[in-house]
Amino acid sequence: MTETAKPYPGQWRRPPQLVQSRMWRIILWTGAILYLVLAIGSVEVNWTRVMDGLERGQRFIGGFLQPDFTTRWRDISTGLMESLTMTFTSTVVGVALSVPIGLGAARNIAPRWIYLICRGIIAASRALQEIIVAIFFVALFGFGAFAGFLTLTFATIGFIGKLLAEDIEDIDESQSEAIRATGASWLQLVNYAVQPQVMPRLIGLSAYRFDINFRESAVIGIVGAGGIGGTLNTALSRYEYDSAGAILLIIIAIVMICEYASGHLRRLVK
Amino acid sequence: MTDSVTTGSVTHATIWRHRTPRTALLLWVFWAFMVGMFVWCWNLMTARTMWVFVYDAPRAAQDLFSRALPPRWEYLGQLWQPLWDTISIATLGTLLGIILAVPLAFMAASNTTPSRLVLRPFALFLIVATRSINSLIWALLLVSILGPGLLAGIIAIGFRSVGFIGKLLYEAIEETDINQIEAVTATGASKAQILNYGIVPQVLPTFYGISVFRWDINIRESAILGLVGAGGIGAQLQASLNVLAWPQVAVILLLILGTVLVSEWVSARVRAALI
Numbered sequence: 420m421t422e423t424a425k426p427y428p429g430q431w432r433r434p435p436q437l438v439q440s441r442m443w444r445i446i447l448w449t450g451a452i453l454y455l456v457l458a459i460g461s462v463e464v465n466w467t468r469v470m471d472g473l474e475r476g477q478r479f480i481g482g483f484l485q486p487d488f489t490t491r492w493r494d495i496s497t498g499l500m501e502s503l504t505m506t507f508t509s510t511v512v513g514v515a516l517s518v519p520i521g522l523g524a525a526r527n528i529a530p531r532w533i534y535l536i537c538r539g540i541i542a543a544s545r546a547l548q549e550i551i552v553a554i555f556f557v558a559l560f561g562f563g564a565f566a567g568f569l570t571l572t573f574a575t576i577g578f579i580g581k582l583l584a585e586d587i588e589d590i591d592e593s594q595s596e597a598i599r600a601t602g603a604s605w606l607q608l609v610n611y612a613v614q615p616q617v618m619p620r621l622i623g624l625s626a627y628r629f630d631i632n633f634r635e636s637a638v639i640g641i642v643g644a645g646g647i648g649g650t651l652n653t654a655l656s657r658y659e660y661d662s663a664g665a666i667l668l669i670i671i672a673i674v675m676i677c678e679y680a681s682g683h684l685r686r687l688v689k
Numbered sequence: 690m691t692d693s694v695t696t697g698s699v700t701h702a703t704i705w706r707h708r709t710p711r712t713a714l715l716l717w718v719f720w721a722f723m724v725g726m727f728v729w730c731w732n733l734m735t736a737r738t739m740w741v742f743v744y745d746a747p748r749a750a751q752d753l754f755s756r757a758l759p760p761r762w763e764y765l766g767q768l769w770q771p772l773w774d775t776i777s778i779a780t781l782g783t784l785l786g787i788i789l790a791v792p793l794a795f796m797a798a799s800n801t802t803p804s805r806l807v808l809r810p811f812a813l814f815l816i817v818a819t820r821s822i823n824s825l826i827w828a829l830l831l832v833s834i835l836g837p838g839l840l841a842g843i844i845a846i847g848f849r850s851v852g853f854i855g856k857l858l859y860e861a862i863e864e865t866d867i868n869q870i871e872a873v874t875a876t877g878a879s880k881a882q883i884l885n886y887g888i889v890p891q892v893l894p895t896f897y898g899i900s901v902f903r904w905d906i907n908i909r910e911s912a913i914l915g916l917v918g919a920g921g922i923g924a925q926l927q928a929s930l931n932v933l934a935w936p937q938v939a940v941i942l943l944l945i946l947g948t949v950l951v952s953e954w955v956s957a958r959v960r961a962a963l964i
Contacts, residue, residue: 436893458780464840465836468835473834511727548910550825558753560742563737563738563739564738565734637823641825651829655833667826671822
């Protein structure tokens with residue numbers, strides 16, 4: 420009975436949750452603190468500029484509380500219209516293009532070489548950020564909403580294509596086998612076995628992507644791809660904080676409406 | 690052959706149809722509406738498009754690539770400092786986001802909120818509002834207020850992260866196992882002790898997972914914040930774009946792509962180890 424030799428512990432220490440070894444804990448913590456010191460040390464802050472900025476910050480908050488919708492209403496409404504139409508058209512075209520690509524990228528219904536090509540397109544679209552794509556399209560197609568439309572379409576293909584392909588790979592195989600047993604062609608197989616199973620999710624994803632595309636359309640305008648982002652950029656570089664506040668409030672309101680509506684639609688089709 | 694047969698009093702169609710006439714009609718109306726809407730939106734959107742530039746795009750693309758290739762690799766030497774800045778923006782921004790989001794998440798979760806009527810809606814509103822503004826817009830604002838530099842980038846990333854981390858964390862807090870909390874309560878623990886020993890250990894792995902995931906997204910976002918003056922590698926991108934130095938742009942884009950792939954790999958490995 421060696422166990423009794425050990426006195427009953429009077430104290431309890433919380434056991435470590437993630438890293439069990441004491442040495443590794445010490446190494447990780449020292450590394451993290453060292454990195455933090457170096458990182459914070461490399462941030463140069465011009466405090467006099469920040470102090471000047473505080474006054475501007477107050478003006479901005481003032482502009483946000485008393486937004487000025489009227490003075491620049493023409494610019495705001497053109498930008499907004501451009502953003503909304505860009506969002507709608509790019510979502511429609513993007514979804515239309517990502518359906519064949521998503522079908523091709525599903526391992527269970529596409530031949531290997533088509534699978535690889537479609538996965539390649541999706542990977543390329545997902546690896547590049549919208550802003551960088553927008554810079555390129557603006558350089559190629561000139562300033563304006565058309566470049567923005569192409570950017571959002573390209574980004575939509577990667578998003579919907581990937582999720583649709585994964586959904587098709589997860590379908591109930593017994594249904595497609597039943598359709599195949601009737602002697603259906605590939606098109607009939609897709610139409611009667613695959614499409615009914617993935618349609619609700621595709622509708623939900625499209626609604627979600629519409630929402631994302633609107634947010635992004637507010638951003639890509641900064642690099643000249645049209646939309647409300649350009650208007651916001653102009654307002655801020657003119658230091659017109661009351662107009663900028665109005666634009667931001669409109670963006671937040673539309674994003675919230677889109678989010679609510681797409682959430683509602685997704686619950687409806689589920 | 691007729692379209693229907695009658696057995697007794699019931700009429701059956703002999704040809705199977707995918708949809709009832711009513712749904713088919715509704716679908717047709719829906720598609721007609723979508724097409725009309727699309728054409729209308731398309732006309733509005735392209736009203737100010739200069740088609741000359743669009744038709745010229747293949748030539749412009751050829752021109753662009755012939756200028757951009759081969760990339761100017763010597764330029765890479767000047768990019769390590771901006772890259773370090775970009776990673777600093779992402780890491781410190783994520784930290785700021787965590788510091789702001791954790792109290793908000795505990796206020797927003799229905800089982801830990803101190804006041805259901807006042808603080809919870811307030812916290813939920815802050816979480817939604819910060820999430821709906823893109824970090825680039827935050828950066829645009831903060832650069833105009835604080836002046837260009839890393840600080841604006843860090844705060845922009847931090848603010849954008851608050852909503853993301855806050856939302857996922859408060860959902861994790863609401864999903865905690867009530868049995869463990871009851872067991873801790875039964876020992877006579879105070880509110881703070883319940884939080885510390887009942888809830889925190891349960892959400893800690895999720896919390897680390899969310900933080901690393903957000904860090905990974907923030908690396909992507911901080912790479913482009915420099916376009917509006919918030920420091921990091923995006924500032925070099927903007928400078929090179931302004932002087933149309935396409936070989937340098939190519940190097941920067943490849944470096945950003947490489948960094949994004951590495952950070953994605955790191956975050957996937959860490960999250961796989963946590964779960």
